[in-house]
Amino acid sequence: xxxxxxxxxxxxxxxxxxxxxxxxxxxxxxxxxxxxxxxxxxxxxxxxxxxxxxxxxxxxxxxxxxxxxxxxxxxxxxxxxxxxxxxxxxxxxxxxxxxxxxxxxxxxxxxxxxxxxxxxxxxxxxxxxxxxxxxxxxxxxxxxxxxxxxxxxx
Numbered sequence: 001x002x003x004x005x006x007x008x009x010x011x012x013x014x015x016x017x018x019x020x021x022x023x024x025x026x027x028x029x030x031x032x033x034x035x036x037x038x039x040x041x042x043x044x045x046x047x048x049x050x051x052x053x054x055x056x057x058x059x060x061x062x063x064x065x066x067x068x069x070x071x072x073x074x075x076x077x078x079x080x081x082x083x084x085x086x087x088x089x090x091x092x093x094x095x096x097x098x099x100x101x102x103x104x105x106x107x108x109x110x111x112x113x114x115x116x117x118x119x120x121x122x123x124x125x126x127x128x129x130x131x132x133x134x135x136x137x138x139x140x141x142x143x144x145x146x147x148x149x150x151x152x153x154x
Contacts, residue, residue: 016075017058020083020094021134026054027102030095045091046083050076052095093137 017023029052037043055072067075103109119126 016078019138020049020086020091023079024054024057025052025098027052027098027105030098031102033095034099045088045095046080046086049091049095050079052098053079089140090137093140097133097137 033043033048033052053076055075056066059067059071059075061067061071100109104111
C-alpha cells in the first residue's frame, strides 16, 4: 500500500480510489513495461497501467478476504471506463514516477544525505514536496489534454 492508503477498500463500500495516484502499483510490472517500450513495443497505456496495479494489496471483499480474479476484472473494467478520458501524458508521468521510485528503492538512484535527512526529520515537508509534484503532474496532463493541436494530429 502507498502512504496515502491506510485501510483496504471494498467495492461494495462505495469508497473506491478516485485517481490513478490513489492506487498501489507493482513496480516490477512497471519495470517490465518500460523494458517492453524500450524494445519498441506499442502499448495501450491505460490498459498497461491497470495491469500494473497491485489490486490485492488494497482491495478486499465484503468480509475482508482477498479479492478474486473476477473482482479484479470488474475493478479493471470500472477504472478503464472511469479513466478513459485521462490523457497519455498523465499516465506516462505517473508510470515514470513509480519507475523512478523503484529505482530509488533498488539503489540505482541515490539521494544525498541531506535529502534523506529531510524525509526522516521533517516528514510533513517531504509529503508537501510529494504533493507538489503530484499536482504538477495532474496540471501537466490537463494542459496536454486541452491542446487542440495534439487532438488534431491524432
